[in-house]
Amino acid sequence: MPARRYRSKSYKQWLVRTPGRRAVSHYREKRANAARCASCGRPLGGVPWMRANELRSIPRSSRMPNRPFGGYLCLACTRQFIKETARA
Secondary structure (H helix, E strand, O other): OOOHHHOOOOEEEEEEEOOOOOEEEEEEEOOOOOOEOOOOOOEOOOOOOOOHHHHOOOOHHHHOOOOOOOOOOOHHHHHHHHHHHHHO
């Protein structure tokens, strides 16, 4: 039975063969998905692929682009939104 901390869906089970030819289970966290645009759903550029708790440990300047709606909308949707607000 795995340790209690590994009994969740956030961990993936890997079978690893030891030098003694025994197969043992190792547990690794799953890879995070890309951050997505709130409008069109496209993956955001400039935002690292990390889980939320890992993202908190890096500086804010490397978490998201330094522009309006950076880390929330993709570049195309940001352009479109700014144009629409200027025209209205």
